[in-house]
Amino acid sequence: MTTHKIEEIGEFGLIDLIKQDTIQNPGCVITGIGDDAAVVLPAPRQLQLLTTDMLVESVHFDLRTTTPWQLGYKAIAVNLSDIAAMGGTPRHVLVSLAINKQVSPDFVVNLYEGMKEICREFSVNIVGGDTVATPGGVVINVAAMGEVEPGNIVRRSGANPGEIVAVTGKLGNSGGGLDLLLAGDWEDHDFAWPLVTAHLTPRPQVKAGKLLGLAGASSLNDISDGLASEINEIAAASQVGIRLFAGQIPLSDELRAAAALFHKTPLDYALYGGEDYQLVFTMEKSKWRELQATDLGVAVTLIGEVTKPHTGVVLINETGEEQPLAARGYNHFR
């Protein structure tokens, strides 16, 4: 790279730098980057899913603790997670980037390399975007489009009394990773890497979301704001009560080590830590038993049960005590 600032190459120069390798699934794209709008071909008899997420420097990320590549990966990941949380398959993204004119074009190229890596992994096309100047910090907005068979869509509102509650993966790792990044000495701890990775480059549970839709999950959320917040959303939208068994919530050994370091409990990370991008879902018991034979690409763990309306969300600890679980979470206004 011979230029040193974005303002020297301009928006069109930037587009030339990034438009390579943006189309991973050419069958459904007529026109990608380069006209007033992208033109895509929807699959017949599918519903479409539309979602968007904005990440703001010093609110959602810190360039001292993330590389541009990791940031690009995560900006796409959080949107694919929302598509997964509806039982859908992501197809296309639009990327908007506000960046200071003095930044090196390398920053943008590396950011896009991270985006292209996750797009390759999930066969998602980058079909357009907007790159603008800002006097402030970096802002990234991604809008994602996905598809879902009408019969496989899973909302927050379908949970029924008598069903099980389960989650994919381990919870709290991302929150533990964030605390390690903020402390600054994470490279000194041999348990840190999986936690830091969970925070910086979360892998959206696209395969699991789609298979849970096929398997008849009755409600589904991705865990972006902590389990406490997400489970309360399902309870409220479905108008049911939910009982969670604290001892069954899946926690990693690495998280236990990090929690000890920070004098916190691993359960608090799982309930309130946020940004795990695992899935929480409800399902009839018979379907849950059938699900055990399915390879979701990630472990699933039963953590609770759906009860009657007006019983609230309660957490039952290992000695059998119940306490209400409020939606207090990671994302109040963030």
Added chain:
Amino acid sequence: MTTHKIEEIGEFGLIDLIKQDTIQNPGCVITGIGDDAAVVLPAPRQLQLLTTDMLVESVHFDLRTTTPWQLGYKAIAVNLSDIAAMGGTPRHVLVSLAINKQVSPDFVVNLYEGMKEICREFSVNIVGGDTVATPGGVVINVAAMGEVEPGNIVRRSGANPGEIVAVTGKLGNSGGGLDLLLAGDWEDHDFAWPLVTAHLTPRPQVKAGKLLGLAGASSLNDISDGLASEINEIAAASQVGIRLFAGQIPLSDELRAAAALFHKTPLDYALYGGEDYQLVFTMEKSKWRELQATDLGVAVTLIGEVTKPHTGVVLINETGEEQPLAARGYNHFR
């Protein structure tokens, strides 16, 4: 409104304030605001158009010269204009907003009122979004989805030698309006209002774009970065030369008055002013003659002709002199 700051009501409180009247065209929406992703129903046998634009405070707008209502209107308008520039019909938008926690919720409500007004006008649904905190200025990102019949899509790249070049409306008004707003005393000038309005609340040429697609326009751009930039894009994408007749470029009397005030030429505003959101297109001469019988909802004016490749874009002044017209425009990196 009894609360005074967004942080007091949180993101979910905000969603409750804005989610009324977001669906204007319910037939194509299954689920709007409120789940992980919106669910929409694509029209059969249509191609889909995807576009996005980001507006940054103090780069793209100044809260001293625009109201939140006007800003909301414009943030949607610029995206609908991109859909119009492909010959399409806008259907859905996703709105992301980064805003300081100390701002009043009224700001957001008024911004959304402006968005809802233009969405009502064009039957567009606000199906989702993201509202996040920022320590910096306001950032608004809109992603829009539209539809187009496969046969009616118009790209930048279809212009052919021998065709006419034409534009909708008058050009340069937005640039004149911007200079009036920056000067601060626009209310003293009786010619100012149409120019200021053209800048603050541009009306996207959705009907004209769709009818131009139906009428067989061979190339089409919306004029967001000034005519000089847009016509060079068409010439480059279509690999043709273009001759523009300076005396035929449509200019308003109000722009002439503003240009005199600022010691500029009205033609410079039209060529380089930007943000007019009119359309520039090319078309076979026979189709152009047929087009005169069509009500596009806006006047169209013939301003030039398409010539052979490698002849560049030239501007011919009223005494017959030719000069190359470079793409220097409003939007270098902005």
